[in-house]
Amino acid sequence: MTSPFDFDRELAELGAAHLLRRRRQVAPLVPPMDLQPDQEHLRGTTYLIDGQERLSFGSNDYLGLSQHPAVIAAAQQAAARYGVGATASPLVCGHSPAHESLEHELAALVGLPRALYFYAGYAANVGIVPALVGKGDAIFSDALNHACLIDGARLSRADIYVLPHRDLAALEAQLQASEAPRKLVITDAVFSMDGTVADVPALLALCERHDAWLLIDDAHGFGVLGAQGEGTLAHFGIVGQGGVAPEWQGRLGRLVYMATLGKAAGVSGAFVAGEPAVIEWIMQKARTYMFATGAPPMVAEALRAAVQLILAEPWRRQHLQALQRQLREGLQAAGVPWDLWPSDTAIQPLVIGRNESALKVMAALDRQGVWVPAIRPPTVPKGSARLRISLSAAHTGEHVARLVEALRQAA
Known part of the structure; x- marks a missing residue:
């Protein structure tokens, strides 16, 4: 008789549906208080993710304040x-x-x-x-x-x-x-x-x-x-x-x-x-x-x-808005095959569709040193798995250009 607490079986079913989550160990590439003036572009943007250097578009640090020296x-x-x-x-x-x-x-x-x-x-x-x-x-x-x-x-x-x-x-x-x-x-x-x-x-x-x-x-x-x-x-x-x-x-x-x-x-x-x-x-x-x-x-x-x-520092919001425009215009020019839903906020959803496909695109970006998480059900409705691109005022125009190119190559 199968136990109602057969979590091994239920975990296997989640895996088969490409719905298993896993944690990753994330830390700043350089400790925030150790950053030198020529390393400011790393603050709040570049991390060690499972020991590998990655440019991150995954956090909700929209204004780049989590590593601010004053905070x-x-x-x-x-x-x-x-x-x-x-x-x-x-x-x-x-x-x-x-x-x-x-x-x-x-x-x-x-x-x-x-x-x-x-x-x-x-x-x-x-x-x-x-x-x-x-x-x-x-x-x-x-x-x-x-x-x-x-x-x-x-x-x-x-x-x-x-x-x-x-x-x-x-x-x-x-x-x-x-x-x-x-x-x-x-x-x-x-x-x-x-x-x-x-x-x-x-x-x-x-x-x-x-x-x-x-x-x-x-x-x-x-x-x-x-x-x-x-x-x-x-x-x-x-x-x-x-x-x-x-x-x-x-x-x-x-x-x-x-x-x-x-x-x-x-x-x-x-x-x-x-x-x-x-x-x-x-x-x-x-x-x-x-x-x-x-x-x-x-x-x-x-x-x-x-x-x-x-x-x-209102410049943080102004810069964030400029990055949003750059990303949307860049993806349109790159002709990526996925649906970038309308958004005037820091959250830019690139809808892939199938869970497995979203994970594959995420992995392709990861191989290029760019981290964008794939979001799947139950967080989003079935059939709308997506890359949730989170922009931050800590990002630069060069960072966004790198993301656009990585997505073009992943297409």
Whole structure:
């Protein structure tokens, strides 16, 4: 009799479907604090991957801050001041002056009244959603939402309605039909595997019209979109340097904004922002906040340094946009046979189709010293395996030209 715990068989089935993942050991080619002036092009771009030098287009370090000397120095100084651990939940004794200052600075950056810092983005959404809705309530979720939103919805025990990607008409029909006491729309702001952007103003208008709330996950927009890196809300003119735009004054009470800090900010963690009472409620009710040890204060201080760089160095976003144009124009000129989906973000999806084919293209690039990960189901829908090209402000035009040539040769 076959055991229901026959994981050897199930692993073999994953392998046959080209769906097995494996970890790789990744480290900077040169330690960041040891880089010489003529090696700056290596910072945040060139790694040892399983011991082999590779130019990477695989990370979410969109602004190139993860190896910035000021961010590293802030962490080092905070470790000397606070030690290396928070030692307890933030609601016990794991909330330091560094965490408090970070929360105020994040709220000011995104133009919302209050923010709450979580130790991880996944943990944030898994805690936030069940804090907002529960059994008998209704959640309306985009079909391409990140797993943390999906899992948070499942844990809430609310009724879940999965809607076609960015289909506002389908969403409105479901909202109109719902008789749930609490209705929550959840969506990625920038979708992590294809770079599309949710129509946040239209979603807010629908929520106003149908007495629903909106939770957006701006993991891939924060730091990248907006004149000062404020994120997707600023991208649409909902907030800006002066706070909430006049036409949106008094209309954001039903908005819950979440963003992660391990991508454009280059460090770790996440935060949720919104009206003070809403954030206080999440702090009191989110189990992933209440029952987990907080992030070390050294991480909070590193993030404070990163936030200052996001504000002070708009050239990083401008350079990133130039690289996006260079990549798209270069691939079009090279005539590669795969489908580069439209994206105005750092995420550039090159859709291959079959799992095996995507892995073969990834391997061909790897042989040329270029690292671009192949993304397969269940991360993306079946039949849409792709190379997820992640651009960073740390990349140079020469790096992008090398990637385009490597893809041309792999075709």
